Amino acid sequence: MELxxxxxxxxxxxxxxxxxxxxxxxxxxxxxANRQAPRAYFKGLNYLLNEQQDQAIDAFIEAVQNDPDTSxxxxxxxxxxxxxxxxxxxxxxxxxxxxxxxxSNADRQRAQHGLALDYLKAGLLDRAEEALRKLEGTTYEGQxxxxxxxxxxxxxxxxxxxLVAQLLEKSGExxxxxxxxxxxxxxxxxxxxxxxxxxALQLLxxxxxxxxxxxxxxILLGQLxxxxxxxxxxxxxxxxxxxxxxxxxxxxxxxxxxxxxxxxLSATAFHVLEAHYAKQPCIDVLEAMAxxxxxxxxxxxxxxxxxxxxLQKHPSLMAASRWLNGQxxxxxxxxxxxxxxxxxxxxxxxxxxxxxxxEAKEHFWHCPGCxxxxxxxxxxxxxx
Numbered sequence: 001m002e003l004x005x006x007x008x009x010x011x012x013x014x015x016x017x018x019x020x021x022x023x024x025x026x027x028x029x030x031x032x033a034n035r036q037a038p039r040a041y042f043k044g045l046n047y048l049l050n051e052q053q054d055q056a057i058d059a060f061i062e063a064v065q066n067d068p069d070t071s072x073x074x075x076x077x078x079x080x081x082x083x084x085x086x087x088x089x090x091x092x093x094x095x096x097x098x099x100x101x102x103x104s105n106a107d108r109q110r111a112q113h114g115l116a117l118d119y120l121k122a123g124l125l126d127r128a129e130e131a132l133r134k135l136e137g138t139t140y141e142g143q144x145x146x147x148x149x150x151x152x153x154x155x156x157x158x159x160x161x162x163l164v165a166q167l168l169e170k171s172g173e174x175x176x177x178x179x180x181x182x183x184x185x186x187x188x189x190x191x192x193x194x195x196x197x198x199x200a201l202q203l204l205x206x207x208x209x210x211x212x213x214x215x216x217x218x219i220l221l222g223q224l225x226x227x228x229x230x231x232x233x234x235x236x237x238x239x240x241x242x243x244x245x246x247x248x249x250x251x252x253x254x255x256x257x258x259x260x261x262x263x264x265l266s267a268t269a270f271h272v273l274e275a276h277y278a279k280q281p282c283i284d285v286l287e288a289m290a291x292x293x294x295x296x297x298x299x300x301x302x303x304x305x306x307x308x309x310x311l312q313k314h315p316s317l318m319a320a321s322r323w324l325n326g327q328x329x330x331x332x333x334x335x336x337x338x339x340x341x342x343x344x345x346x347x348x349x350x351x352x353x354x355x356x357x358x359e360a361k362e363h364f365w366h367c368p369g370c371x372x373x374x375x376x377x378x379x380x381x382x383x384x
Contacts, residue, residue, distance in 0.1 A: 231262035
């Protein structure tokens with residue numbers, strides 16, 4: 001018994017000593033690891049500030065290896081990969097975060113949002129849409145819906161875009177009535193291409209009711225009515241834009257003149273155009289007025305004088321070219337002069353996106369360059 005007690009008395013100090021030594025070694029290793037992780041983190045931060053992304057990524061990878069449970073480092077690394085265009089590596093980082101059972105709900109939503117952005121930037125729209133749908137009911141819901149709306153617009157899925165726009169409007173994000181009118185117009189254009197004019201008329205009339213201030217549905221409806229031989233209806237539809245002095249009315253000036261001539265309402269149309277021109281002088285409205293005047297036997301001289309009056313107040317190479325073309329009926333211009341005028345006025349007759357500067361011969365409601373809506377002023381480049 002005495003022997004057992006002796007061993008116990010001797011063993012207790014030894015066990016205490018070994019435990020104390022082991023704890024000191026663990027603490028030392030923990031301090032070394034903790035010292036290395038912040039050092040790598042701050043090193044990566046310094047590289048970021050100096051715009052050295054390659055070195056920053058290496059430093060953050062080192063920090064993650066030293067402390068694999070730190071979610072913030074993973075988020076920083078994923079964002080860096082995405083900014084560098086290494087989308088596959090960014091996806092792996094965010095998928096690793098989502099696979100962790102100990103991740104908080106807020107960080108899980110954040111990782112899901114990061115994964116959706118990875119797919120979106122990589123152009124994987126189907127996967128991006130699926131990832132964005134999982135953010136419904138989260139703090140990222142509004143951002144996710146806006147991203148889905150951009151996807152549907154890019155892929156021309158107008159019914160889906162309409163549903164998302166309605167959700168955004170109900171949540172108070174913004175007023176999407178004009179945007180939804182554009183979607184109806186796009187659907188109407190598709191219906192016309194498919195030969196279903198009745199459906200196109202219904203869509204455009206609905207767009208006018210839902211968004212009475214939108215100009216595009218009225219312009220398309222008037223042009224469709226004119227194409228179907230409904231000249232009186234087309235004239236009444238388009239005349240409203242000029243009576244309201246709508247900024248987009250010049251885009252319909254040519255169609256209004258054609259509808260008026262077909263409906264034998266040239267005099268009425270001329271007064272409508274003249275009243276609009278007096279408030280907002282524009283080369284497209286001037287040309288529409290000239291087309292109505294030149295259709296009359298004695299209107300040629302009045303049309304020439306109208307271009308001269310415009311040039312006195314608004315110097316314009318396009319107007320000068322139109323005047324010279326009119327004069328050419330009496331004394332033809334030499335071919336080299338005519339060609340030079342055409343080349344000089346061609347760039348001035350284009351439309352330019354106010355958001356990205358993309359120029360085109362025709363007016364776009366949805367810029368093919370930057371995908372912005374209503375970014376094209378309804379005036380030619382020369383008049384901007």
